[in-house]
Structures are given as C-alpha cells and as structure tokens.
Amino acid sequence: MIGRLYIIVSLVFLLGTSVLGELVAVNRIDGPGNDKFLHGPTVFFETFTLHTVGAVFLGVIPLMLGVALVVVPLQVGARRVAFPRAAAMSFWVFLVAGAMLVISYGIKGGPGGPSQRGTDLWAVAFAVVLLALLTATVCVITTVVALRTPGMTLDRVPLFSWSMVTAGAMWLLTLPVLLATVVLIFVDHHYGKLLFGANDNIYNRVVWAFHQPEVYAIAAPVLGFAGDVLAVTARVRHSLHKVAMGAIGLFCVLGFGAFTADLTVPNQRVLVNPQHTIIYAVMAFAAILPPLVLLALLGDTFRRGRAEGKPAASASALFAVGAFLLVTGGVLAGAAQSIWGLKLQGTLVDSAQAHFVLLGATIAMIGALHWWSTKILGRSLHDLLGLGGAALLVIGAAATAIADLFSGAIGSKAAGETAIAHGGIKVLNYVMAAGGIVMLVGFVVVVANLVGALVRKRDEVEPSDPWGGYTLEWLTASPPAPANFVEVPLVTSEAPLLDRREAQSAMEVPS
Amino acid sequence: MSLAHAHEGPITIDDIAADDDLLDADVLLPGPIPERPRVLLIGAGLASAGIVMAFATLIGIYIAARQSAVGSGHEWLKSGAIPLTGPNIALFTLLLSIVTMQWAVYSTANSDRQNTWLAVGVTVMLGAAFVNATTFIYTESGLSVHASTVGLLVFTITGAHLVVVAAAIVFLLVAAFRTLGTQDPAPGREAMAAAAVFWDTACAVFFVIWYAIYIIK
Numbered sequence: 166m167i168g169r170l171y172i173i174v175s176l177v178f179l180l181g182t183s184v185l186g187e188l189v190a191v192n193r194i195d196g197p198g199n200d201k202f203l204h205g206p207t208v209f210f211e212t213f214t215l216h217t218v219g220a221v222f223l224g225v226i227p228l229m230l231g232v233a234l235v236v237v238p239l240q241v242g243a244r245r246v247a248f249p250r251a252a253a254m255s256f257w258v259f260l261v262a263g264a265m266l267v268i269s270y271g272i273k274g275g276p277g278g279p280s281q282r283g284t285d286l287w288a289v290a291f292a293v294v295l296l297a298l299l300t301a302t303v304c305v306i307t308t309v310v311a312l313r314t315p316g317m318t319l320d321r322v323p324l325f326s327w328s329m330v331t332a333g334a335m336w337l338l339t340l341p342v343l344l345a346t347v348v349l350i351f352v353d354h355h356y357g358k359l360l361f362g363a364n365d366n367i368y369n370r371v372v373w374a375f376h377q378p379e380v381y382a383i384a385a386p387v388l389g390f391a392g393d394v395l396a397v398t399a400r401v402r403h404s405l406h407k408v409a410m411g412a413i414g415l416f417c418v419l420g421f422g423a424f425t426a427d428l429t430v431p432n433q434r435v436l437v438n439p440q441h442t443i444i445y446a447v448m449a450f451a452a453i454l455p456p457l458v459l460l461a462l463l464g465d466t467f468r469r470g471r472a473e474g475k476p477a478a479s480a481s482a483l484f485a486v487g488a489f490l491l492v493t494g495g496v497l498a499g500a501a502q503s504i505w506g507l508k509l510q511g512t513l514v515d516s517a518q519a520h521f522v523l524l525g526a527t528i529a530m531i532g533a534l535h536w537w538s539t540k541i542l543g544r545s546l547h548d549l550l551g552l553g554g555a556a557l558l559v560i561g562a563a564a565t566a567i568a569d570l571f572s573g574a575i576g577s578k579a580a581g582e583t584a585i586a587h588g589g590i591k592v593l594n595y596v597m598a599a600g601g602i603v604m605l606v607g608f609v610v611v612v613a614n615l616v617g618a619l620v621r622k623r624d625e626v627e628p629s630d631p632w633g634g635y636t637l638e639w640l641t642a643s644p645p646a647p648a649n650f651v652e653v654p655l656v657t658s659e660a661p662l663l664d665r666r667e668a669q670s671a672m673e674v675p676s
Numbered sequence: 677m678s679l680a681h682a683h684e685g686p687i688t689i690d691d692i693a694a695d696d697d698l699l700d701a702d703v704l705l706p707g708p709i710p711e712r713p714r715v716l717l718i719g720a721g722l723a724s725a726g727i728v729m730a731f732a733t734l735i736g737i738y739i740a741a742r743q744s745a746v747g748s749g750h751e752w753l754k755s756g757a758i759p760l761t762g763p764n765i766a767l768f769t770l771l772l773s774i775v776t777m778q779w780a781v782y783s784t785a786n787s788d789r790q791n792t793w794l795a796v797g798v799t800v801m802l803g804a805a806f807v808n809a810t811t812f813i814y815t816e817s818g819l820s821v822h823a824s825t826v827g828l829l830v831f832t833i834t835g836a837h838l839v840v841v842a843a844a845i846v847f848l849l850v851a852a853f854r855t856l857g858t859q860d861p862a863p864g865r866e867a868m869a870a871a872a873v874f875w876d877t878a879c880a881v882f883f884v885i886w887y888a889i890y891i892i893k
Contacts, residue, residue: 247715303722311713341726345733345836352832356821359828360741423733 167252169541171231171301172534174260176612179224179527181267183608185216187601190565194594210277214368215270217375221383222294223263225523226336228530229386230301233329235541236533237305239638240323242314242656244648247307255300262293276368281354284364288351291371295344302333302340314637316656320407323636323659325533327410328389331417335382342423343374376515377499378448379422380522387492387529388413388459391485394536395463396660397634398482399470404462406659412462416455419448442505449503456493463489479632480551484532487559488525491566495521498570513573517566524562524604531558531611539627543644544618551614557607564600568593635660720847720870724877727840731881734836735888738829742892745825753826753893758817763890766809770879773802777848777872784855785865792868796852799875803845806882810838830889837882844878847871 189212238246246252269275269290274283309322309330322330350367353360361370373379392413396403403409425445498518502509532555538546572593630639639662641650658664745752780795813834819827851871855864 248719251719299726303719303726306722307715307719311715311718337722337726338729341730342733345730345737348836349734349737349829349832352821353828356828357823359825360737423729 167246167249167256168231168234168236170256171227171234171259172541174256174263175224175227175231178219178263179228180608180612182216182219182224183601183605185212186220187598187605189213189216190594190598190601194591194598207273207277207279210368211270211273211275214276215267218291218371219267220527221375221523222291222298223266225526225530226298226383227259227301228527229329229332229383230298230305232530232533232537232541233305233326233386234301236537236638237326237329238308238312239540239641239645240326240636241309241312242317242637242650243308243312244650245312246304247312248304251300252304255297255304259294259297259301262290262297265290266294276371277364279364284367285351285355288347288354288367292344292347292351295340295347299337299340299344302336306330306333306337314650314656317637320410321656321659322410323389324392324403324406324409324413325386325389328386328392328413328417331414332382332385332420335385335417335420339374339379339382339421339423343371346370373422373425375523376425376519377422377495377502377522378420378425378445378452380420380495380519381452382417382420382422384492384495384522384526384529385413385417385420387488387526388416388455390529390533390536391463391489392459393636394481394485394532396466397632398479398485399467400633401466401470402635402660402663404465404469409459409462412455412458416452419452419455442503446503446505449500452496453500456489456496460489460493480546480548480555481532481536481632483552483555483559484528484535487555487562488529488532491521491525491528491559491562494563494566495519495525498566509573513569515573517569517573520562520566520569524566528555528558528562531555534611534615536632537638538615538618539629539631539643540638540641540645542615542618543627544621545627545631545643546614546618550610550617554607554610554614557603557610561600561602561604561607564603565597566600568597568600572597630662635663637661714866716866716870717873720873724873727877728881731833731837731884734829734833735884738833739888741825741829757819758813758830758890758893760890762809762813762816763886766806766813767882767886769802769806769809770882773799773806774876774879776802777875780848780852781865781868781872784868785862787860787862789856792852792856796848799848800845803841803848806841807838810834833885833889837878837885840878840881844871844875847874 189209192209192212234246234252238244265286269283269287270278272283272286273280274285274287276284276287278284278287306329309326310319313319313322319327350361350370354364354367361367392403392409495518498514498521501507502514502518534541535546535551535555538544572590575590627643629641629643632639636659637650637656638645742752776795776799780792780799783789783791783795814831817830819830821828821831848871851864851867855867858864
C-alpha cells in the first residue's frame, strides 16, 4: 500500500515539475531578457530550481522507491517489506516535506529566492525529504539482503531487485552528503551567511546531484528493469545473468558523484582540480562499459529468442528499450563532456546529459508501472495506449535531450547555472520546447491509461502472470494477497518460474 | 509407534524413498527452526553507513574551510578557545559507553535480565553525560554561530552529532523495552546488537570530531 501511495504522489509531483520544465523551456526560446511567462528578477531561476529539485527528489526517486516497495518483496519471495512501519512513516514524512518544499517556493523561497524565511523553509523541507527517501531506501535494501526466500542466493536475485539494491547502496553513500550540505546551508543561511554567502550561491552547492556521475546512480534501476522485461519479451533465459548483475553493480559504483560536490569554490560548476578532472574523465568513460555489456547480453538474448521464433512485443518492451537507449545516450554524452579539451563542461551539454539519463529513468519507471500493473494496481493496462504513451515519451525525451546536446556543443558556452538555463540556439530551443510538449502529451496518455484501468469494471479475475514471466512476483495473485505468498517457494535459479515450466514440459513429453 | 531420527532441513520425497526409517516412521520429528533473518542488524548497519557519510561531508567541509583560512594567513581558532578538558571527558564517556553497550548485548544473549537492565541504564546515563559535556563545551568555548565561520561549523557538526546520540539513546531504550518485555530476552539479542552498532557508530564519529575539531583545532 505504501508503495502505491509513493507512486501516486510522485506521479503528481512529476506532472507538476514537467509543466514547470516546459515553462522554463518556452521562456528560454528567445534567450535572456525575453521572459515570456516567468516575469520578475528571480522567478525564472526559482522555477528552474523547483523543476530540477522537484523532478528528481519529489518525482523520479520516489517513483522508483514506490515501485520497489511493491515489486521487490514479491521478486525475492518475501512476505512483506522490511520495516513496514518505517516505510509508512517515510511516505507520510515525504508527503508533508514535499508539500513544504513546494510551498517554500510559493513564499518566494528556494535558491535565488528573495525571502529569508522561505529559503530556510526550503532547506529544512529538502533535508526532511532526503531523510524520508533514505529511510525508504534502507527498507528496500534490507528486504533483498535479509528477507529472500530459501534458495534465492544473492546471485539469483532478479535484475530489477538487484539494481535497486546497488542503486540504493549508492544513494546511501551519496544522498547523506547532499543532506549534510543542505543542513549546513540552512544553518549558514539562517545565522549570517558566512560560509556560502547569499541565496544565489545555494543552488551551486546542490547541483552536483543532478549531473554526472550522480545521475548514473539514480538511473541504475533502468538497467535492471530492461534486463527483466526484455528477457521475458524474448521468451528465453537471460544470457549470463551474473555478468549482467556485475555490469549493473559497476554502473552504480561509477555513479558515486559525491566527490564532484566542490563546496569550497564559490560560483563554479566546472571542476578546477586537475586530479578530479582525471578521475572524472576516467569514471565517465568507464561508465560506458556497463550499458554496452548489457546491450550485448540483451542482444544475445534476443538473438536466441528470434532463432526460436519467440519474441513478443509489448508496450513494456518499448518503454524498456527507449529508456535504455536514452540512458546509454546520456552516458555517451557524459563521456564526451568529460574531455577537458572540448570545453563542454558548464554548457548545455550538462543539461542534455542530465535530461537523457533522468528522463530515461522516468520512462523506465512508467514502463515498470505498465509491466507490473497487475501487481501494483490489480489491473492490466491497455497495451495500445501503453504503446502510444511510450512512443510519445521516448520521442519527446529524445528531442528535448538532443536539442540541448547540439545547443551546448555548437552554441553558447556560458558558465554558471543561470546562464545555462537561459542559453541555447533559438531553433534548437524550439525543438526542446516541442519535445517537452510531446512528453507532456505522452504523460497524459499514460495517466489516462492508469485511470481507465482503475475505473474499468472488473468482469473477470486478473491473470497472475500475463507476460509468461520468470520471477517469483508472477506466482502471486493480482493484486497480491496479504503476506504475498500462500506457500514460500524454494528457488533453484534466477528464473524459478521458467524452471518450473520447463520441468512440467519435460514431464509431459511422452516417453 | 516409531519415531524417525531428526532430519536436517525440509524432508523431501527423495529423502523418504532413500531412508527406511523415514519410510517406516509413524511420526516425523520437525526439522530445525530456520535461522531468523538479521533484519534489524542489517538495517542498523545501513543507517550507520549513511550517518558516517553525512559526518564525513561535514568534517571535510570543516577541514577545507580551515585550510583555506590558515592558508590565507587568517586565524582559525584562537589558542585556548576550546579547553581540552571537556572534549576529553566527553570522549572517555563515550568510550566507556561502548563497553557498557557490549555488556548489555552479552547479558541479553545470556537471558540475564538484571544485568541487561543495569547495562542499558548505565549506557543511557553515559549518553546523557555526554550530552551534558557537550553543552558544557559550548558554554566554555565562547564560540558563536553568528559571529564566525568556525563557530558555525563547530555548532553544526557537534549539534548534528548530539541529534545522532539522542537517536541512539532512543533506539537503545526501544530495543531494551522490546527485548526485556518478553518472557525470554535471548531472542532479542539481535535488537540489542543493532542498537549497539548504531551506538558504536555514534561513538566512532565523535572520535573523528574530537580529533579534527578539538585536537587539530
């Protein structure tokens, strides 16, 4: 139930921050000084920061945690999530703190906002949101580590659950750094602005959380989701499951972005320490490896599936492929950006790279809602509407990110986040704005699909396994009964349901 | 009526087919009780890791700010600004509390209620003494959160640590009441061990704070 609440609230916040992002994009078309909708000296920047902070910490990460709180216990054969009361507390605290965060902008607070008290409220609310998300993360990780069903060793854990464990571990190492920074921002801002100075400098202290390499730790569940969905779509066992797990783990490790939080150099997003530059570049190039490895493994899986004439397309597969390609594009953009000689740091390529990866993560989680809809909602979703929504979201995200990428590569080379928010080549700014509108339409289609499924009259019992899945969640009823499993199953591989089907087929073969 | 010998793990069809005793048995003895998953201990460990990272950030910022100030020729902390007596007493208080915490865990494992209550009580008292020592350091130091960067950082770091110690005390008390409220405290060893992990983390963090702030200054 708590997972479902997280999903609903995070979708609402995502819709709101997407609209704000579109306002920023439209406002940016004609460049600085030509504010169309966001009038006022600080309104544009406040809208921009609410879009970035809200999209990631009120939207994407809570959506991932919501899906994980429902799906992960089912995948590992647990009767419940670990620390259910703590998970419930984390949601309600997140809801209240998230509302406070939005309200702080309403009273002219937030980074760059003129109100002292509003900015203090922003810092406190942001810190509490982070605490809530970290609590939920501990619940998810502990579920996988401690509550797996007998026989499910860590190397047999499904890829989505594994990706949530590794991503969660990285969040536990990096988000406390952000939390400590925000606490210090509050104390400094409230008691005299001695350390970080005026409101304008606040965003620079937290912006590392929305850029590479930290975004890789946020987007790692995309790889796990794609791995789970595409193996079932191909109708064959996943190639080299342990190698895939290793690739996902490596991707998360390379998403340790806390070291890019340079908190002593004011007003600079660009890294100045040459050693950090080398580490940054090495990590950026190394991050290409995991998606490529997974691409190769998934390619091999599909090749074997096609050879047996099996693959069955679905909306979830389109979500998974689209999200995976977006994240891979972001990783490649990040690698290019890390080459110091190209001077791409501090340009719109930053924004493009973040858009590629974070939009990919959002699309993957919406795809996860589609894939696991019978478990999360107790209803199956309309596949055609799902296909339409997926196509619109992927196309819109690609247009948004690619427009920014070219704008940054060949256009303005402004330094500082505010200039980046204003910069860009006009034609490409139009493309970016159009991409945002396409995404919003796609989002509306997805929401319509979800609402339609919920209000639709239930004529028959929903299937427990609509996709022919391989992992334990497909054993449960739709929606799962209390305590999830009637009988705790014994697991002997990473695809227990496929094992069972193959054993049954072998028994049915006439001698 | 015959009894089968105790069998390790769940009994399968193959086990019964292979073992005549099992085949003949009228009553099968239950298998061993499955080991409880260490949920609380793992959760406490993860939370502790997060706390360590948060304080690593704060102390890192403190050290960087100090280096920047000293490097540009400014005075960071006046000589004698924070007398070492208070921080040393606080440190030794926490070191003692690590011992009493382990005493509590050991007593719980041995179902020794009296010693568990005593150990928990002494640990909580030592935690309260630490809080008292820290507030004494605040009054003795004369630092202000308004007036200087060093004051701001010292108050933020030590204040955050006080919050963690308070949380550790609450965690310990809850674990103790849950454990000692049952008929046999021994199964509650995991809760006490989890509280011990959290407590020890708070102590380890203070050791780093003591060295970085009070010794190096």
